[in-house]
Amino acid sequence: MLAIGQRFLLRSGKDSRRFLSSQQIIQRDDKYGGRHFKPLPVVLTKGDGVHLWDKEGNRYLDFLAGFSTVNQGHCHPRLVQVMREQVGKLTHTARAFYTEPHGELAEYLTKLLGWNRFLPMNTGVEGGDTAVKLSRRWAYRVKKIASGKATVVFANGNFWGRSLAALSASTDPMCFTDFGPYMPQFDKVPYNDLESLEMKFKENPNICAFMMEPIQGEAGVIVPRDGYLKGVRDLCSKYNVLWIADEVQTGLCRTGKRLAIDYEGQRPDILILGKALSGGMYPVSGVLADDEIMLCLETGSHGSTFGGSPLGNRIALEAVKILEEEKLADNASNMGRILEKELKTLPAEIVKEYRGRGLLAGLVINKEHAEGWDICLKLKDHGLLTRPAHGQIIRLSPPLTINEEQLREGISIIKKVLLNK
Ligand SMILES: Cc1ncc(COP(=O)(O)O)c(C=O)c1O
Numbered sequence: 167m168l169a170i171g172q173r174f175l176l177r178s179g180k181d182s183r184r185f186l187s188s189q190q191i192i193q194r195d196d197k198y199g200g201r202h203f204k205p206l207p208v209v210l211t212k213g214d215g216v217h218l219w220d221k222e223g224n225r226y227l228d229f230l231a232g233f234s235t236v237n238q239g240h241c242h243p244r245l246v247q248v249m250r251e252q253v254g255k256l257t258h259t260a261r262a263f264y265t266e267p268h269g270e271l272a273e274y275l276t277k278l279l280g281w282n283r284f285l286p287m288n289t290g291v292e293g294g295d296t297a298v299k300l301s302r303r304w305a306y307r308v309k310k311i312a313s314g315k316a317t318v319v320f321a322n323g324n325f326w327g328r329s330l331a332a333l334s335a336s337t338d339p340m341c342f343t344d345f346g347p348y349m350p351q352f353d354k355v356p357y358n359d360l361e362s363l364e365m366k367f368k369e370n371p372n373i374c375a376f377m378m379e380p381i382q383g384e385a386g387v388i389v390p391r392d393g394y395l396k397g398v399r400d401l402c403s404k405y406n407v408l409w410i411a412d413e414v415q416t417g418l419c420r421t422g423k424r425l426a427i428d429y430e431g432q433r434p435d436i437l438i439l440g441k442a443l444s445g446g447m448y449p450v451s452g453v454l455a456d457d458e459i460m461l462c463l464e465t466g467s468h469g470s471t472f473g474g475s476p477l478g479n480r481i482a483l484e485a486v487k488i489l490e491e492e493k494l495a496d497n498a499s500n501m502g503r504i505l506e507k508e509l510k511t512l513p514a515e516i517v518k519e520y521r522g523r524g525l526l527a528g529l530v531i532n533k534e535h536a537e538g539w540d541i542c543l544k545l546k547d548h549g550l551l552t553r554p555a556h557g558q559i560i561r562l563s564p565p566l567t568i569n570e571e572q573l574r575e576g577i578s579i580i581k582k583v584l585l586n587k
Pocket residue numbers: 233289290291292294325326327328379383384412413414415416440441
């Protein structure tokens with residue numbers, strides 16, 4: 167029972183929040199919020215590096231990193247400082263005017279990654295949408311496909327967000343059911359299957375782009391076989407189809423290289439970035455492409471009120487510099503190797519498969535052993551936070567700043583929970 171004073175404060179506006187228990191916060195969420203997402207029952211109040219704290223002061227290792235967003239660690243001091251500085255200086259003008267950080271970020275990213283131009287947006291799904299728009303424009307104006315016929319092919323199992331275009335591309339019924347009608351001229355092909363891709367390209371000369379993830383994150387960390395990315399590049403070049411690589415999740419050091427395409431040294435025609443592009447400080451995404459493609463969007467054909475804001479651009483610039491200067495791709499690669507080596511020792515009747523590269527990993531748990539959700543609840547009780555993908559795949563994607571001691575602490579929690587020790 168709440169004391170009278172507490173009950174009063176509960177009803178009396180903003181101070182009341184200090185008196186809500188975690189349970190009450192969760193109940194209020196359930197009552198007033200949308201139900202489109204089911205959070206793990208823990209109320210977080212603070213983050214620092216690889217750690218999160220709940221309302222009761224319990225500390226957790228974060229093995230989710232906001233779905234591979236907080237690559238730089240929570241509240242990285244450099245990001246906090248840049249955020250503070252820019253917030254007090256200039257946050258938003260829209261792209262109605264020039265601001266210095268816009269070109270500064272574009273110059274840095276294009277020189278670092280090797281495309282002519284960068285177009286900033288906000289969320290990953292807007293990055294994907296921009297890439298599809300670019301490829302359709304290119305289809306009509308460069309490839310000369312007849313009006314209305316341009317077709318974009320997506321890989322089965324893809325995930326690039328929740329907009330109507332993204333769910334039209336999805337093969338996951340949870341994502342697309344009862345949201346039709348869907349975007350026309352979106353086609354699908356099995357992932358990691360070059361023969362099917364070539365057949366598709368041969369059948370339809372109106373295909374303008376193939377959009378795929380170099381590792382499928384949300385599908386449960388599906389790593390394609392070696393040579394797939396080179397095969398995609400070769401086929402796209404052969405059939406004059408644009409290759410769009412969605413590196414919203416895999417990009418920016420997560421898999422142990424700057425980009426996941428670097429594993430095969432390949433260069434797509436359009437690259438989409440998001441998530442870690444701002445280290446979770448502010449939503450920033452964007453696409454990179456060369457002039458022939460990017461300049462198909464002329465003035466007035468695309469835009470976003472917030473995309474390219476001085477605040478977002480300053481944060482993104484710092485976020486990428488941190489990844490580079492702290493050599494977080496190397497750390498992801500080294501820590502990923504330890505994670506894989508250690509977790510591959512778990513018995514096959516419990517862990518059916520370890521998938522991943524660098525610090526983007528998934529543990530496929532045998533359903534007869536336990537439900538993925540229940541495992542995540544137990545991990546939480548032991549001080550480690552993550553979530554399952556598709557029920558039985560435990561995501562392992564800590565901030566890339568994690569050191570060996572912290573990683574080993576996480577590994578020992580995972581082993582303890584899975585082995586019921
Ligand atoms: C590969 C990929 N692309 C796009 C998105 C969508 O990003 P956002 O949720 O920021 O729109 C995601 C989100 O998980 C993703 O994993």
